[in-house]
Amino acid sequence: MSGAEIVIKALADQGVDVIFGYPGGAVLPLYDALFKQNSVRHILVRHEQGAVHMAEGYARSTGKTGVVLVTSGPGATNAVTGLTDALMDSVPLVCLTGQVPTHLIGNDAFQEADTTGITRPCTKHNYLVKHVDDLSRAMHEAFYIARAGRPGPVVIDLPKDIQFAEGDYLGPDEITHRHYRPQTVGDPARIAEAVDLIAGAKRPIFYIGGGCINAGPEACKAVTEFVRATGYPATATLMGLGAFPASSPQWLGMLGMHGTYEANLAMHGCDVMVAVGARFDDRVTGRIDAFSPGSKKIHIDIDPSSINKNVTVDVPIVGDVGAVVGQMLESWKKKNPQIDGKALEKWWGQIDSWRAVDCLHYEQGQAPSEAIKPQYAIDRLYQLTKDRDAFITTEVGQHQMWAAQFYRFDKPNHWMTSGGLGTMGYGLPAAIGVQIGNPDALVIDIAGEGSTMMNIQELGTMAQYNLPVKVFILNNMWLGMVRQWQELLHGGRYSETYSAGLPDFVKLADSYGMTGLRANQPDQVDDVIKQMLETPGPVIVDMVVSQEENCFPMIPGGSAHNEMLLGANDHQEQTKTEDGMVLV
Amino acid sequence: MAVLVDNEPGVLARVVGLFSGRGYNIESLTVATVSEDESSSRINLVTSGTPMIIEQIKAQLGRLVPVQDVHDLTEEGPHVEHELALIKIVNAGSERREALRIADIFRARVVDTAVDSFVFSLTGSPEKIESFLELMRNLGDVEIARSGVVAIQRGEKRKKDV
Secondary structure (H helix, E strand, C coil): CEHHHHHHHHHHHCCCCEEEECCCHHHHHHHHHHHCCCCCEEEECCCHHHHHHHHHHHHHHHCCCEEEEECCCHHHHHHHHHHHHHHHCCCCEEEEEEECCHHHCCCCCCCCCCHHHHHHHHCCEEEECCCHHHHHHHHHHHHHHHHCCCCCEEEEEEEHHHHHCECCCCCHHHCCCCCCCCCCCCCHHHHHHHHHHHHCCCCEEEEECHHHHHHCHHHHHHHHHHHHHHCCCEEECCCCCCCCCCCCCCEEEECCCCCCHHHHHHHHHCCEEEEECCCCCHHHHCCHHHCCCCCEEEEEECCHHHCCCCCCCCEEEECCHHHHHHHHHHHHHHHCCCCCHHHHHHHHHHHHHHHCCCCCCCCCCCCCCCCECHHHHHHHHHHHHHHHCCEEEECCCHHHHHHHHHCCCCCCCCEECCCCCCCCCCHHHHHHHHHHHCCCCCEEEEEEHHHHHHHHHHHHHHHHCCCCCEEEEEECCECHHHHHHHHHHCCCCCCCCECCCCCCHHHHHHHCCCEEEEECCHHHHHHHHHHHHHCCCCEEEEEEECCCCCCCCECCCCCCCCCCECCHHHHHHCCCCHHHHHCC | CEEEEECCCCHHHHHHHHHHHCCCCCCEEEEEECCCCCCEEEEEEECCCCHHHHHHHHHHHHHCCCEEEEECCCCCCCEEEEEEEEEEEECCHHHHHHHHHHHHHCCCEEEEEECCEEEEEEEECHHHHHHHHHHHHCCCEEEEEECCCEEEECCCCCCCCC
């Protein structure tokens, strides 16, 4: 068997049915092998970054490992942003990169790049296969490593001569990693300690992160069951949305920089915090020395390095969320603890008073002269699609935060966004990947006009495969989030944030043979959304929204959870400290 | 710190890259194969930081796929630390005799002699080597090669696979 055939056989044996890629000189043998088989489908992208985001969207919506195939040199370097994104958001990927033949490595050959060197800090692990006999092992180990423990991207660099070389194939059952076995089951003593702490809480909160989603739908079910069993309030990070149903009365909304008033104040004022698969990211904690000062913290995470990294916790539990929460639930049921109902009632009373502030409130005038509020557009999109089990992806910026605030998720794996890296241009290719993995589903990319332009070339991929993705652009003609920071922190000096030179998105859609729709007035919003949903095939919606709208609530850089800005009139009160300014 | 790793290409780059990427400090680092079948190497690494940072370093190292085991020898109790230094000193006359006398006191071995130079080999704690160097620097032109610290836990307990 040739090296290229070994790769394809390994993919098939790993259950891979689709890969996202772009051909080139150093992967010609692989593309030749692809041509001669039927088990693996190839999706031709328009840029390698797009391929990686598609694989991410595919992986996150299906729970499978995403696979990417790119050529050497520029193919590999173009994939770097996507790989970093997958690393930050713990998405299981295997990325195959072509490489110049082994005898040319180090010679500055045509389209040579030190791929393993470049991708070392932006992958969970990587391989350079120098002998065809090592190829099966690298392939199967890569799939294992991508999924085991905290998931992440794995690169396999494949020199062209290895793809041609003849070697023996070993199946997945014949290969195990020598020693990489992340701990999945929690320490029972810690679990008992945590359960006692949770049972005795007076002002508790569950802080749910993307780790729950990564642990799978069963783990999310266990988390939901545990939260319900306690009757305690729950919030989630941007990455954790959908792990706990937003329709539950115990749901407080997202927390963090643009999280809800009630979620952030509950985090600030709680006495017991249960962090489940969350990593105390700076977008979540705000000013770290003022983060939830009076609470005992329980932290469940599969990655030991996430524990005590940003915030010191009282009860660390290393393990898989599904396993650990299962253990906790069992212990909880066995103990059937007496919780302090009176204290809990008081706590909910306090939370209800924060809820009454209605921090996500916006005013949408209905007169034709009024501008469409972006919040209104997303609100209506949610209302008109909530019964359709839609998959939502986003780009990065204001629209992303509004989507997180106004679109409500009851199920995991339906929300795909670039959280850790904040990669503009993520949403369109991710939506394509989601659609490939879920051909009959409604897939919507909630986008901004700025981010959309960053991977706009993938419209070509959408067109080629006639994917019915709906690109829902909130067009405010500004790089809105940066403009907002310039307004609030840099004296309204809008340096280079105006979106000049934009295409006419309706005509753009037309030129790709897609449907383009536009709404300029509030009373057109519903009609356009309905039309978008009724139109088969790909649709681009140009939702022309208010240019001035800012995303609130907001915890400015360097501020604590209880120093939130609720609206535009609030911002004079904020102290513009140097410390706050240097934070991003 | 003793870090047992798979003996494969790029593993040292991973460890070093982790330290530079996350802003930790490496004071010294040595690496060599230690298993009979040459499949594992041991990295001896000296670093510094607050207890929280040291805990992070251990967790981050443990997260690297080719890392088998991480031990903080400073934390884990009594251990032996040793370093090897080769010191070349160029001098003449009474200074040359004095260098030889001090080398004798420190139990440094003469491993090379020329008309106007010695090469001493000295093993011991980094402090011992430091004080030897301080004296030598007064006695001529000194060139130094140091191995960095290697360390092992005292007693019978044996670290996995080593």
